[in-house]
Amino acid sequence: MGMALSAVGTVVSGALSGAGGEAGRRTSERLYDLLSRGRRAGADAEANSGPGEGGSRHPTLPVTEDAQTAAARQLLELARSSPEFAREVTEWVREASWLSPRTVPAVAHAASRPQMLPPATPVFTDRAEVLAWLRGLLDEEGRTPGAPAIAVLTGPGGIGKTAAVVRCAFELMDRFPDGVLFADLAGASDGTALRPSDVLARFLERLGVPAAMVPGDEARQRDLYLDCTAGRRMIVVLDNARGDAQVIPLLPASPECLVLVTSRYRQGLLVSRHGARPHALGPLSTEDAVTLIRRVAGSGRPAAPDAVVQAVAQGTGGIPLALCTTGAGLAVREHLTWERVARQLSDRSHGHDLGGALMGEPAPDASADPVRAVQDVSYGQLAPDCAAFYRAIAVWPWPTVTVLCAAQAAGVSEDEARALLERLARVHLLEEVGEERYRFHDLTRAHAHGLAEAEDGHGRMAAAVRRVAVAHLRFAAGLDFRVMPLRWRLGPAYQALTVPEHRDPEDGKRALADLRAERENLAAVIRAAAHHGFDDLVWQLCEAMWGLHLLLGFHAQWIDTHLLGVEAARRGAEEFGDPRAVGRMWTQLAFAHMGAGQVTEAADALTQARAADRACGHHRGEATAVEALGLLRLRQWEFGAAQRCFEEAQEILRRIGPGEDGAEDVPRATALLAHHIGRAQTKRGDFAAAIARLNDALARFRRLPGGGDAYNAGRVYMSLGDAHLDAGDAEQARVCLDEAVKAMTEAGAGLQLADAVEARARCHRRSDRPAEETEDLRTAAVSYEEHGNHIGLARVRARLAELAA
Structure with missing residues (x-):
């Protein structure tokens, strides 16, 4: 049972x-x-x-x-x-x-042992008490049985919490051989804090769960995460947490795990309900502060009296972020002296404005905010072009700052942006976290953002956001077109795009990987554009992320961004925007709800989509909404209702006359609907009608311009195989699947080819042909392995083992 x-x-x-x-x-x-x-x-x-x-x-x-x-x-x-x-x-x-996402035991040969820990800083200083505290926690007798050890490091921004836990994690890795998971939860504000669902999706993939098998809703992600971490000895680092609600869903199942949490806020529930141990991190001692700043500044500078170096260290308040920023400035500016820095910090601490920051307002007390004091000093030392660049790239909390983002925000060339990013990184106002990818410390970004508000004003900041949004729309639309070139689109960004005559079969896969790499930045761009009221860009950016979300999921982000897309499209339609965008956003949002298993919300969204498209006379959009409702009904086993939806969508398409909006897409859309109807009829047991309808769909796909649609023709052949098999004719099913294999080979669709060959193996099984079944299963195994489908590969190998027994 x-x-x-x-x-x-x-x-x-x-x-x-x-x-x-x-x-x-x-x-x-x-x-x-x-x-x-x-x-x-x-x-x-x-x-x-x-x-x-x-x-x-x-x-x-x-x-x-x-x-x-x-x-x-x-x-x-x-x-x-x-x-x-x-x-x-x-x-x-x-x-x-085999459809259940399978966890690989930590002891298995193929087990994933993720190593997500960022590099430790080479100038790390002291914090020996933190490591000693963690060792004591791990070795403590009487720990809560069945629960992981949870340590929470708290302290103000810039105090060095991240550096401390990363260093401690490296020191303790030999006790945790099954890997390290790391996530920056971006909890500096409610607006930037990551949802647990997005982090769980990332962790599950690093634990070996294929992207297509990651569940859409957080509850099932959490269940799978507990399965994946059970029995493992891992470190899980949850950096920069906003609150307990972010952290608790990310706690692993194994009592052999160590969880390291950093936060500026007390984590009450973690302590009271989950046995977490808190530890407050304070400033470095003067001695350690001097050691750190000397390390960052380097040995190539002229020696300075100890008293002067101590004065500089004391001016930073012993806060590592301030010490590293000050030391980096000394390291790269050979004419900057220790004495001058000490004097600047002293002036700043006594309220003397250095001309840099606050438009004539009195400077805050540096003893109360030494990080701000150091940042003001560093900013005052920047050349005017670099100072303007620093302000421009901070107009929004981008997850990472890429060359594209920086160049557009500042209105400079990409070569200039590269050079300026490197200059800011050298003085520790930015951190390089990947190839041509940078990140602000959130206190530094807040400093730069405040300067942008004071010196540039809302208009320039909004213009910077719009330039970034336009560039990312162009970027995302180009990639999305390469992922799914045949689907219809509304956004003007797609108008000049065409499919190359001789396209590399792997091009779509590469484009999807590039989209995925910028997923979080693209979501941030949508939020920034929505904040500034760029409604025309918001819905187009959402449309451009269709291929990414449809194929890879990330449903929490999908729903969040497309809710903004719906509202943006609505506002645009009330003014002079494209009214067709409203239905488009509702339909895409419906698929997000489907992926998350939210059937009622999906059906409601499609109802809204149809009403919006009907109101503006957009027949192509209305047909898509009705078709999508039919696909939802298919998934619910409501095959009669599904067939009626598909037939109604065909009727709507017939209203589109030659030259009207969507006319070019009607032949392909009609062929797809004929395929859907045949599938519904198959499940209703009306095999004769189903086979006739599927053959009609096949003929339609073959007649499409450009030599036909080999991929969808192959899918129809697979559905014909299903229909004949359900009707009890395994031999005719095999004939159809032979054609499916040929079509998928022609289309270069490797995974679909594997599925077709595996389906043909089932026909051989029905006809008691074990040798032919074995041959097809081996062919499918090769294809699954080539394309990284580990679940399909394991399923096929299990059947091969049965045949060999």
């Missing part, structure tokens, strides 16, 4: 979210078939069953816990009814188990 219930839950979840792709869809529909046959058998056994009960023979997707329990019981009853059913149910449970 437990195995059957788990299998039902896995398949239902995947059916709603689309996880598992074609294999997940096929397994869901097989469950429908099994439950339908069980109901028919039960109805036949009841001689007194009235005609009014016929509708009960068609099961609905068991979404609730009670419905899933009932479905699992029906499977067991079906298995007991005959040896044939027992074999089919057993095979289905095994097949379903």
